[in-house]
Amino acid sequence: ACRGIGYVYLHKGEWHQAIPWLERGLEVCRVWDIPLLLYLVSSTLGYAYVLAGRVSDALPLLEQSVATEAMGVMRGRVHVWLSEAYLRLGRLDEALAVAVRGLECCRTHAQQGEQAWALRLLVEIYAHRLPPETELAEASCREALALAEELGMRPLVAHCYRGLGMLYAQTG
Numbered sequence: 001a002c003r004g005i006g007y008v009y010l011h012k013g014e015w016h017q018a019i020p021w022l023e024r025g026l027e028v029c030r031v032w033d034i035p036l037l038l039y040l041v042s043s044t045l046g047y048a049y050v051l052a053g054r055v056s057d058a059l060p061l062l063e064q065s066v067a068t069e070a071m072g073v074m075r076g077r078v079h080v081w082l083s084e085a086y087l088r089l090g091r092l093d094e095a096l097a098v099a100v101r102g103l104e105c106c107r108t109h110a111q112q113g114e115q116a117w118a119l120r121l122l123v124e125i126y127a128h129r130l131p132p133e134t135e136l137a138e139a140s141c142r143e144a145l146a147l148a149e150e151l152g153m154r155p156l157v158a159h160c161y162r163g164l165g166m167l168y169a170q171t172g
Helices: 002-011 015-031 035-051 055-067 069-088 092-108 112-128 134-151 154-171
Strands: none
Touching: 002 015, 002 035, 015 035, 035 055, 035 069, 055 069, 069 092, 069 112, 092 112, 112 134, 112 154, 134 154
8 A cells, every 4th residue: 555655646746755655665565574565665665766866775775676576567667767766876888778678678568658768768868978879869769759649648748859859959
C-alpha cells in the first residue's frame, strides 16, 4: 500500500509527498522480510530521491535493484531510473550504457511506454556529451515523440518537443 501511494505521488510529480510513503514501505519490507516488494519499493524510492536531487541516496537503492533478478518486467524502467541518476552526477558513459540496456529490456518486453521514456532520456544524454551527439539525440527524440503520440502520452510529447527545442538552441 505504501509503495502504491508513493508511486501515485511520484507520477504526479509530487516526490516530496512520495518519499515518506516509500521510506515507510521500505522499512516495512525490511522488518517483515519481503524481498520482492523490497526491490520494488527501493527502486521507486531511489527514483523519487533522484527527482528530489538526493542522487547520492538514490544510487545504492537503484544499483541494488538493477543487480537483482527479482525485477522482472520492471527491469527496463529501473535501468532508466538508474541512468538518470548517473546523468545527474555527470557520469555520462555509465548513463548511456545503462539507458541502452534499459531500452533493450523495454523492447524485449514490448513495453512501448517505457521505451518512449528511455528514448527521451537518451536525448538528454546525447545532448550533454561533449561534443553533443546531435544526430543521435534528434533521432532518439523523434522516435520517442512518435511512440508518445501513438500511445497518447501527452506529457511525454511535451517533453520531446521541449527536448528538440533545447537541442536546436544548443546547437544553433
